[in-house]
Amino acid sequence: MAHPLQPVVNALSAFTHQSGVISRWLAVFMVIATSLVVALRYLFDYSSIGLQETVMYLHASLFMLGAAYTWQQNGHVRVDIFYQKFSPLKQRTVDVAGTLLLLIPTCLFLLWSSWEYVNTAWAIGEKSQEAGGLPFVYLLKTLILLMPIMMLVQALNFLLQQLPGMTNPVAIEESTEADHG
Secondary structure, three states: OOOOOHHHHHHHHHHHHHHHHHHHHHHHHHHHHHHHHHHHHHHHOOOOHHHHHHHHHHHHHHHHHHHHHHHHOOOOOOOOOOHHHOOHHHHHHHHHHHHHHHHHHHHHHHHHHHHHHHHHHHHHOOOOOOOOOOOOHHHHHHHHHHHHHHHHHHHHHHHHHOOOOOOOOHHHHHHHHHHHO
16 A cells, blocks of 8 residues: 555655756756857857856756756765765665755755845846846846755655655656656
8 A cells, every 4th residue: 555645755756857857958958058159259259148148047057956856866976984884774864864954954044044135136137237148147046045945845755755655756757757758
């Protein structure tokens, strides 16, 4: 019998997985935009501030929106000589403690401390100070709020997955992605 919270875990996992799919496309667009910047500059002696800022926006979006997905896929770099030697139960205990004591408080602090900053950017419709720059600085600054929100979603997903009887939906998601291309 499936755990009653399994549909919640599946939905949270799917949400985080979709952020990863978006991040993959952001990486592709960033490579294309960077190539355009270089080609325009060196082949046609033309420089576009807007295109250069587009690369910056894509780069920021890629990392800020891809952080939760990277965690979901266990892709973060760990530099720990002790953790790798722990038993799976000890590793799980460290992961849960780190999520509860470090990750969640840090994300909540980021939300609290940056809320007014982002709100002000939206209130004034902040745009680039560069001539020819993008008029969407307020959208870029919104990533400061989106990243901790997405990390909190993944933290909830991770913590729920630690409950007895819960299955890991990542394998399910990977198979459905292969089915849909």
